[in-house]
Amino acid sequence: MRLSLVQYHDGAGTRAVAAIRDDGVARVVPGAASVRALALAAIAAGQGLADAVAAAGEGDVVDLNAVTLLPPIDHDDPAHLAMTGTGLTHLGSAEGRDAMHRAAKVDAAPTDSMKMFLMGVEGGKPAAGADGVQPEWFYKGDGTQLVAPGAPLTSPSFALDAGEEPEIAGIYLIDEAGTPVRLGFALGNEFSDHVTERGNYLWLAHSKLRPAALGPELLVGDLPADVRGTSRIVRDGATVWEKPFLSGEANMSHSIGNLEQHHFKYGLFRRPGDVHVHFFGTATLSFAEGVQTQAGDVFEIEAAPFTMPVRNPIVVAEPAPVTVKVL
CATH class of the missing domain: 3.10.330 (Vcp-like ATPase; Chain A, domain 2)
Structure with missing residues (x-):
């Protein structure tokens, strides 16, 4: 059921x-x-x-x-909700990333993105009880960065890009014994700055410190092995870009269990009472096809078995200069 x-x-x-x-x-x-x-x-x-x-x-x-x-999960204290993710986890996910990072290289050696993707293809789905290869991992923020259905995705004034990433996220609660408990899955948009990442792969951490949106539904139980959806960008009421995307383990180079193992192996992420929203990655990006988003664009992501879409407009924040005081 x-x-x-x-x-x-x-x-x-x-x-x-x-x-x-x-x-x-x-x-x-x-x-x-x-x-x-x-x-x-x-x-x-x-x-x-x-x-x-x-x-x-x-x-x-x-x-x-x-x-x-509201988002399908939250926490009374947003500091106790962690949003994280893994990349290069889907079959085909290396193509856009490889091209992005190769543009900054002058030789023909494999990029780190391609190396990591191939490591996942070879060792990302270990047999039961075996250790699998660890994926790329990144931090997005705490619960203050989780955007409600229909609410704006705010791009910082200093951002160089505001790009969508249609993904499935695992939703977890840490029990009193410090054991991660998977509550289910949500459809999401792991909003990122791909131009900053393209400038230097070591800026990946900066490019991921952005809000993210989840659809309204928490799917309880197992995720289907083959998830098929559509990601689109709507501008002034017209679709300017649209493409299908695939997820689920049948379309991934890592198993969900392997991604969970390499996230929760850190005791920091097993604090009783905390909530975790962990994005599993994607192979579909409008940025990889040369699309430039702008304020007012609306991202729409839909996929069965979720019955409601993820739909959020882009806004750009006003500049907010930071002053560091010295005591």
Whole structure:
């Protein structure tokens, strides 16, 4: 049975959670004010998340077009939500990155991007119990950088690019024993600055310190092995770029388990109560096809089995000079 969870504010501003099952109808999960609280209760009761939702029963039908949708996961203290990701994890994902980084090289030697991609192809899906090769990894920010459905993706005034990355993100909660618990998956846009990255691969960390958006749904349970979707850019009501994208393990050079292992092997990321949003990578970028985005453009990303898209406009922040004081 398919199950997705959606967080929202109703007309009175009250937080609630709705469940979407096979019939596609959203119904209130009684007693649940947040997905995190629901998951904590499930862990305490020794239940799976789907079992906890079933035990809560079915509330009233919710018109999701008439409420304010929230990200499918959050934390009361945004400092305890970490957004991270891995790159060069999808079959074909090296092509655009290799071309991007080769432009700055004068020799024909393989780029670091291509080397890392090939390492993943060879060792990114280890047998059970074996160690797989570690992927590229990056940090995006804390919960303050998580953008709600429909809200703007803000590009800093100093950014050189504002590019989309259609991806699947794993959603995790760390239990009291310090064990990562996967709650499910969300469709997302891992917003990045590809021009900065192209300038020098060592600027990858800078290029990733950007907000990111998730679609409204948390897909509970396993991710299908073959996920197919569409990413597009809409400008003044017209589509200026559109391309299909693939995800799921059948289209990846790393297994999800391998990516999880190399993220959560660090004790820093196993702090009880914390939430993690971890992006698994993509092979589809408008930047790789020469598209330049601009303020006002709208990113639209959709993919089954998610029933609602990720849709966010671009805005550019005003310059905010920083002054460092000395005590």
